[in-house]
Amino acid sequence: MTNDGAGPRATIVAAWITGGLAILGTIIGAVLVHSGSSSNPEPSHITQAVPTSNASAGPITTAGNDAAAVNKPRVTQLVLPLPASHLDYTGLFLDKPKLQENGMADVYYQRSEADEEPTIRPRSDISTNVSGTDPGKQECLDAIATAKTITPVRDLRVGTRLCVSTGGGGVALLSVTQAPDSDGTMKVTESYWPPVS
DSSP states (O other), X not given: OOOOSHHHHHHHHHHHHHHHHHHHHHHHHHHHXXXXXXXXXXXXXXXXXXXXXXXXXXXXXXXXXXXXXXXXXXXXXXXXXXXXXXXXXXXXXXTTTBOOTTSOOSEEEEEOTTTOOEEEEESSOEESOOOSSSOOHHHHHHXXXXXXXXXXXXXXXXXXXXXXXXXXSOEEEEEEEEOOOTTOOEEEEXXXXXXXX
16 A cells, blocks of 8 residues: 555645635625725614613502602613704604614704704603703603693703603603704703603
């Protein structure tokens, strides 16, 4: 039986093939990553609000007459980016607090078509006539019932407070903590009271 060196040659050929496949995989991976990061992405008609923290107060209960438990909201700090065009918006779904995938948000943060200035437009009722230094759920409900604000809301300076109905029985108080900056980014604190069952 003769040894023609097929064993060592087969090992070398297998190593070359394995190395070539590894290099080819790296090249294909780099091409896929590069093609997924376009410098001119398609415009998004919806931008998601970015929660920065969420201090949940827990579920609301109606046992007994514990008004303090019913009036304790979930509080979330939010960063709302302002899209470049008045055709786009940042949508905020208040009870999540995030955007629903179909784009039906409770609040829309967008540029005015008239002058490109930042505005808030709700899907349901809203009031900026909020009384008291620390308004709760009932103060928001009263403000919405008695003093609805004509929208869009353009006064978005620090301290502006907006009570917003979700339409499903929930209510939120949005407090502006940073007015829109040079690129339109605004920060708000959302206090949300879900519907009481």
